[in-house]
Amino acid sequence: MFIRYRKGLSELKTTIIGIAGGTGSGKSTFTNRLKAHFGDRVTVIYHDDYYRAHDEIPFEQRQYINYDHPDSLETDLLVAHLKALREGKSIECPVYDFTRHTRSKETKVIEPSQVIIVEGILIFQDERLRNLFDIKIFVEADADERILRRVLRDMNERGRDLENIISQYLTTVKPMHYLYVEPTKNLADIVINSGLNDVAFDIMKTKIQDILENGES
Numbered sequence: 118m119f120i121r122y123r124k125g126l127s128e129l130k131t132t133i134i135g136i137a138g139g140t141g142s143g144k145s146t147f148t149n150r151l152k153a154h155f156g157d158r159v160t161v162i163y164h165d166d167y168y169r170a171h172d173e174i175p176f177e178q179r180q181y182i183n184y185d186h187p188d189s190l191e192t193d194l195l196v197a198h199l200k201a202l203r204e205g206k207s208i209e210c211p212v213y214d215f216t217r218h219t220r221s222k223e224t225k226v227i228e229p230s231q232v233i234i235v236e237g238i239l240i241f242q243d244e245r246l247r248n249l250f251d252i253k254i255f256v257e258a259d260a261d262e263r264i265l266r267r268v269l270r271d272m273n274e275r276g277r278d279l280e281n282i283i284s285q286y287l288t289t290v291k292p293m294h295y296l297y298v299e300p301t302k303n304l305a306d307i308v309i310n311s312g313l314n315d316v317a318f319d320i321m322k323t324k325i326q327d328i329l330e331n332g333e334s
């Protein structure tokens with residue numbers, strides 16, 4: 118693991134905010150809105166980037182892996198990275214390529230910051246990860262809206278076709294959602310209705326601003 122020490126930041130208390138929710142619920146929409154407002158003052162980490170590589174399996178077979186089971190993600194590495202960032206060390210984050218169902222050759226260096234947002238469908242499912250969050254938010258949306266959004270997003274951005282999206286949804290995405298994602302809603306501090314919720318955005322904007330100014334969560 119690549120770790121580089123950055124002087125001074127180790128003394129700042131880091132606040133880690135988890136944003137969970139089902140696929141297509143609006144997690145990225147909500148997270149990206151906060152990131153756009155705060156810029157470099159807030160760091161965002163996507164659990165999706167920690168999907169396992171599986172370069173040993175041909176592409177044709179990689180598309181049939183159950184990517185909605187907790188074991189499909191290298192959560193150990195994310196836990197280690199968050200602990201390193203909290204200690205003021207930078208990390209080398211993997212970059213996931215959804216079009217190839219594997220990790221990209223590139224990595225991105227992430228510097229420590231006072232506020233870190235972690236986003237992902239399964240981030241409240243892992244107890245070690247869950248215990249690292251100071252604030253837990255769950256983005257809620259009806260299943261029909263989530264799948265419709267996913268169809269458009271996966272066709273436009275992830276190189277998928279309709280038949281593949283429907284088959285994946287029925288065989289793994291939907292059952293795993295009810296087994297592993299939906300139950301974690303009860304573990305959240307705040308459940309928000311839609312990633313485009315202006316009230317929730319204003320509340321979180323005020324909270325993060327307060328943390329950045331007063332150094333507390």
Ligand SMILES: Nc1ncnc2c1ncn2[C@@H]1O[C@H](COP(=O)(O)OP(=O)(O)O)[C@@H](O)[C@H]1O
Binds near residue numbers: 138147267
């Ligand atoms: N409330 C909403 N109304 C309409 N479209 C939305 C809404 N929230 C998100 N979207 C769109 O749905 C797609 C999936 O949203 P995204 O935030 O990427 O979901 P997630 O990160 O939870 O999978 C995106 O194209 C996004 O623009």
Ligand SMILES: Nc1ccn([C@@H]2O[C@H](COP(=O)(O)O)[C@@H](O)[C@H]2O)c(=O)n1
Binds near residue numbers: 139144168184238
């Ligand atoms: N190779 C992969 C890896 C993951 N997925 C799907 O991504 C979903 C999680 O990401 P969201 O942005 O939608 O929250 C998850 O439901 C996996 O099925 C994939 O399709 N292919």
